[in-house]
Amino acid sequence: MVVVGEAAGRPRWVNIDEASCGGDGPHMAVFGSHAGRSRVVELVNHSLTARPPQRGVEVLACHREIEPINTLIDQRIETLRHYHAKDFGELRTMLPAAEQGPSDVARAAVVVIDGDSLTGVASATSTYNDGPASTGISDRSASTLDRVLRCGRSLDIHTVLSVAQIHDLAPTVAVAQFSSIVEVHEDGRRAWWRRVNMPTSVELELPAKGTGGTPP
Numbered sequence: 001m002v003v004v005g006e007a008a009g010r011p012r013w014v015n016i017d018e019a020s021c022g023g024d025g026p027h028m029a030v031f032g033s034h035a036g037r038s039r040v041v042e043l044v045n046h047s048l049t050a051r052p053p054q055r056g057v058e059v060l061a062c063h064r065e066i067e068p069i070n071t072l073i074d075q076r077i078e079t080l081r082h083y084h085a086k087d088f089g090e091l092r093t094m095l096p097a098a099e100q101g102p103s104d105v106a107r108a109a110v111v112v113i114d115g116d117s118l119t120g121v122a123s124a125t126s127t128y129n130d131g132p133a134s135t136g137i138s139d140r141s142a143s144t145l146d147r148v149l150r151c152g153r154s155l156d157i158h159t160v161l162s163v164a165q166i167h168d169l170a171p172t173v174a175v176a177q178f179s180s181i182v183e184v185h186e187d188g189r190r191a192w193w194r195r196v197n198m199p200t201s202v203e204l205e206l207p208a209k210g211t212g213g214t215p216p
Contacts, residue, residue: 003047004040004182004193005204012204016158024180024195026158027149032184037162039206040182044160056107064117066144076155079105088156108156115163142173149177
C-alpha cells in the first residue's frame with residue numbers, strides 16, 4: 001500500500017500489489033509537472049517506509065544508472081531457480097515459516113525510476129506542457145525498462161516510473177504493462193489517479209508535507 005496524494009483531506013492509499021492479490025499493480029506511471037511528480041514519489045517512498053508490507057520490501061531508486069535493475073532481476077530469477085519455484089507467490093508458499101520474515105529472500109521489491117534522467121529531460125522546472133525536448137531513451141535503458149515491466153509480476157517487482165510524458169519512452173517499452181497512472185497537473189499541486197482499464201479517476205491534492213494515517 002502506498003500513498004499517492006490526498007483525497008477529501010485524507011491520504012489516498014493505492015495497493016500496488018498484483019491484481020490477482022486484490023491490488024492495482026504491479027506497475028504505476030507518474031507523469032506531468034516535475035515538482036508534482038517528485039511529490040508523488042516522496043509520498044510513495046514515505047508510505048513504504050512507514051507501512052512496509054508484511055513480507056518486507058526492498059526499494060531501489062534509479063536515477064540515470066539503470067543497470068542495478070538488471071542485477072535485481074537476475075538475482076530474483078536465480079532465487080526462483082534455487083528453490084525450483086515458478087514465481088515469488090509460489091516461493092513464499094514453499095518457504096518454512098522461519099524464512100518468511102521481512103528480511104528473507106521472498107520480500108517484495110519496488111523500483112522507483114526517474115524517467116527524466118533516462119530520456120534526457122534534465123530541467124527541474126520543466127512541465128509536460130513546456131520545457132526542454134526529450135533526447136530519447138537509450139536502447140539499453142529501454143531494454144531494461146521493458147524487461148522489468150514484463151517480468152515484474154513473476155518476480156514480485158513493482159515499478160513506479162516518473163516521466164514527463166509516457167510518449168517520451170521508446171516504442172519498444174511495453175507501456176501497456178502499467179496498471180495505474182497518476183497524472184499531475186502543471187501547477188504541481190493537483191493530480192488524478194486511475195486504473196488503466198477504468199475511465200474514472202480520483203482527484204488528488206499533493207500536500208507540501210507528508211501524510212499520515214493507516215491504510216484501509
